[in-house]
Amino acid sequence: MTPEGLERAVGWLADARRVVASTGAGMSKESGIPTFRDALEGLWERYDPETLATERGFRADPPLVWSWYAERRRQIVACRPHAGHLALAEMDALLPAFTILTQNIDGLHAAAGSRDVVELHGSIRRVKCLDAHHPFSGEIPDAEGGPPPCPRCGSPLRPDVVWFGEVLPEDAMERAWILAEMCDVMLVVGTSGLVFPAADIPRAAKAAGARIVEVNPHLSGITPVADVFLRGSAGEVLPLLLQGLKRAKAGA
Numbered sequence: 325m326t327p328e329g330l331e332r333a334v335g336w337l338a339d340a341r342r343v344v345a346s347t348g349a350g351m352s353k354e355s356g357i358p359t360f361r362d363a364l365e366g367l368w369e370r371y372d373p374e375t376l377a378t379e380r381g382f383r384a385d386p387p388l389v390w391s392w393y394a395e396r397r398r399q400i401v402a403c404r405p406h407a408g409h410l411a412l413a414e415m416d417a418l419l420p421a422f423t424i425l426t427q428n429i430d431g432l433h434a435a436a437g438s439r440d441v442v443e444l445h446g447s448i449r450r451v452k453c454l455d456a457h458h459p460f461s462g463e464i465p466d467a468e469g470g471p472p473p474c475p476r477c478g479s480p481l482r483p484d485v486v487w488f489g490e491v492l493p494e495d496a497m498e499r500a501w502i503l504a505e506m507c508d509v510m511l512v513v514g515t516s517g518l519v520f521p522a523a524d525i526p527r528a529a530k531a532a533g534a535r536i537v538e539v540n541p542h543l544s545g546i547t548p549v550a551d552v553f554l555r556g557s558a559g560e561v562l563p564l565l566l567q568g569l570k571r572a573k574a575g576a
Contacts, residue, residue: 329552330561333537334568336551340508342421345412346525347558348515350540352428354559355403377487382454386480387470393483394467397448400429405436408513408558411566413437418569425500427515427522429485442496442503444522446485455479492521504529511565512538513558517545526550539565 337343349359371392375381382389405413413436416422423440424433429448433441451460453474460481465472471480486492500522504510510529517523523545530536530549538550539561547553554561 329554330564330568333552333554334565334572336509336535336537337415337419337565337569338572340419342503342507343415343419343423343509343511344503344507344529344534345415345422345424345511345513346515346522347412347424347426347428347433347513348519348522349428350514350516351408351426351558352430352432353514354406354408354557355430355432357400357403357428357430357432373488378489379454379487382482382487390471390482391467393448393485394464397464397483400431400448403430403432405432406559408560408562409433409436409438411562414566415569416440418566418573423503425503425522425525427519442499444486444492444496444500446483446493448483448485450484451481452484453477453479454482459484497521500525501528504534505532507532507534509535509537512536512540512546512550513562514540515544515546517547 353359376389376392409432412424412433416439423442424438425442425444426433427445429443429445431447431449451464452458453460456474456477456479458474458476460474471482473479474481504525505528507529510526512526526536526546527549536546536550538544538546538553539556539558541555541557
């Protein structure tokens with residue numbers, strides 16, 4: 325990360341009417357949350373994604389999948405937002421319009437105080453029923469005995485996350501594409517740029533004329549379209565962007 329790159333990014337943010345942050349698994353990992361692949365290696369490693377992250381796997385053994393996600397949920401709820409999450413939440417108050425598009429299912433952006441968060445892959449903190457997708461309100465039932473039935477239709481409850489072979493939520497994706505076309509700056513944070521269709525969103529923003537600022541410890545699939553690449557972790561770089569933005573707004 326160069327001072328010049330940071331300065332350019334701060335200037336774009338300060339002048340922007342609408343900013344979108346697109347965040348991926350690297351953001352969550354800084355809070356101690358394992359990626360899905362890491363979780364598979366740590367939680368009951370004898371099972372594979374076909375067993376734990378597909379509708380077919382759930383229908384084959386509902387108690388197994390329900391209890392696996394219950395254990396992962398317990399781990400995630402115990403984690404806390406890091407400095408990068410908090411910096412994005414503070415940016416919200418400094419910008420005319422600010423939205424977070426996240427591939428993460430942990431709910432840490434909302435926990436940090438961000439008000440407008442679009443969850444592209446759902447949330448592990450929610451459940452819905454398998455057949456009708458009725459949302460379930462209230463405390464998520466315990467893992468003992470497998471998934472309980474939906475109070476409305478009797479279909480078994482399942483995690484409200486996007487499994488392999490499923491499409492992303494239509495309303496979330498529709499809003500993501502609209503925001504990509506409308507934003508002046510898109511921050512792309514902690515993502516490999518290899519998970520589609522989410523990886524196409526920064527490219528759509530770039531095509532519509534937005535500046536793309538990437539924050540990542542490593543080069544990614546987004547780097548070729550980034551106007552500025554800020555090498556470093558979200559917890560390191562985003563607070564620096566926030567500090568610069570505060571100075572720019574104070575001096576305006």
